[in-house]
Amino acid sequence: MSVRLAQISDLHLPLWPSRWRQxxxxxxRLAGWLNMRWLLRSANFRLAARVTHALVRDIxxxxxxxxxxxxxxxxxxxxxxxxxxxxxLRPLLENFPGVAVPGNHDHYVADSVNRxxxxxxxxxxxxxxxxxxxxxxxxxxxxxxxxxxVNSARPSTWPWDTRGExxxxxxxxxxxxLACPVVHNRRCVLITHYPLLLADGRPETRWRRxxxxxxxxxxxxxxxxAAWLHGHRHHPYSHPPDLHRSFALLCCGSATQRRVWSYxxxxxxxHHVAVRRRCYWLATDEFVEVDETVIQLAxxx
Numbered sequence: 001m002s003v004r005l006a007q008i009s010d011l012h013l014p015l016w017p018s019r020w021r022q023x024x025x026x027x028x029r030l031a032g033w034l035n036m037r038w039l040l041r042s043a044n045f046r047l048a049a050r051v052t053h054a055l056v057r058d059i060x061x062x063x064x065x066x067x068x069x070x071x072x073x074x075x076x077x078x079x080x081x082x083x084x085x086x087x088x089l090r091p092l093l094e095n096f097p098g099v100a101v102p103g104n105h106d107h108y109v110a111d112s113v114n115r116x117x118x119x120x121x122x123x124x125x126x127x128x129x130x131x132x133x134x135x136x137x138x139x140x141x142x143x144x145x146x147x148x149x150v151n152s153a154r155p156s157t158w159p160w161d162t163r164g165e166x167x168x169x170x171x172x173x174x175x176x177x178l179a180c181p182v183v184h185n186r187r188c189v190l191i192t193h194y195p196l197l198l199a200d201g202r203p204e205t206r207w208r209r210x211x212x213x214x215x216x217x218x219x220x221x222x223x224x225x226a227a228w229l230h231g232h233r234h235h236p237y238s239h240p241p242d243l244h245r246s247f248a249l250l251c252c253g254s255a256t257q258r259r260v261w262s263y264x265x266x267x268x269x270x271h272h273v274a275v276r277r278r279c280y281w282l283a284t285d286e287f288v289e290v291d292e293t294v295i296q297l298a299x300x301x
Contacts (some may be wrong), residue, residue, distance in 0.1 A: 071103025
C-alpha cells in the first residue's frame with residue numbers, strides 16, 4: 001500500500017504584530033526584525049502569504065494522505081504569527097492528518113517556548129503516541145508508516161546563533177518510542193526542522209548545526225528508521241541511504257522564498273520513495289511538478 005505525504009517547511013510568514021509589548025524586546029528578535037523588514041529577507045518573503053494561499057490550494061487538489069510541516073512558519077516567534085499562519089493553513093489543518101514540529105524561528109526566544117504558541121495553534125497536527133506525557137517526541141501511525149516528530153529547535157540569545165538541539169532526555173524518550181509495538185511494527189520516518197547534512201554532503205555549519213545530530217543519527221540507525229525529513233535549509237535536496245547511513249535524507253526547502261517556492265510530495269512504496277518536487281509558478285499563481293527522483297530504501301525498511 002502506497003502512502004503520499006506533502007512535506008512543507010520554512011514559510012517565514014511576515015505577519016508579526018505591529019505593536020510590541022515591553023516584554024517582547026529581545027536582542028535576537030530585534031536583529032531578526034531588521035533582517036525581515038529591511039534587509040535581504042524582506043524581498044525574499046514579500047509574497048509569502050500569496051504563495052501560501054497557492055500552496056494550500058495545490059495540496060487540497062493533490063489530496064495527500066497526510067501533511068508534514070517541518071517548522072519555521074513564523075519569523076520572530078510571536079503568538080500572533082502562529083495565529084495568522086494557522087488561519088492561512090486552516091483548510092489543511094482541518095481536512096488532512098498531519099505532523100508539525102517547530103523550527104528555530106518558531107522557538108525563537110525563551111518567551112516563544114514558554115508560551116507554547118506553536119504547539120497550541122498547531123494542536124491538530126500535534127496528536128499521536130507519546131510517552132511520559134512529554135510534548136516531544138510523538139508518533140502518528142499512518143497506514144504502514146509511523147511519522148515520528150522530534151523537536152530540534154531551541155531558543156538562543158545571540159542573533160548569529162541558530163543552533164538546534166534534541167537533548168538527552170528527548171533522545172531517551174525517542175528510543176523508547178521507536179521500540180513501542182505501534183511504532184516499531186511500521187516503517188518509521190523521522191521529522192525534525194534541522195538537517196544532518198547539507199546538500200553537498202558536508203555537516204551543517206557551526207552556528208547553524210544540530211549540536212547532537214550524530215547522536216540522533218545513531219538512534220535512527222539502531223532502530224532502522226527509513227528516512228529523516230527536515231527543513232531549515234531553504235533549497236531542496238535529498239540523499240539516498242549509503243554504506244555509512246541506512247536512512248534517506250529529504251529536505252523540502254522553503255515553500256515561500258522567492259525563486260525557491262518548493263515543497264515535496266513523497267509517495268512511499270514497498271522498497272522506494274518517489275520524491276516529486278512541486279514549485280510555485282508566479283505567472284499563473286499555481287504550483288507545478290518540476291522533477292521526480294526515486295530513492296531506493298535500505299533493505300528491510
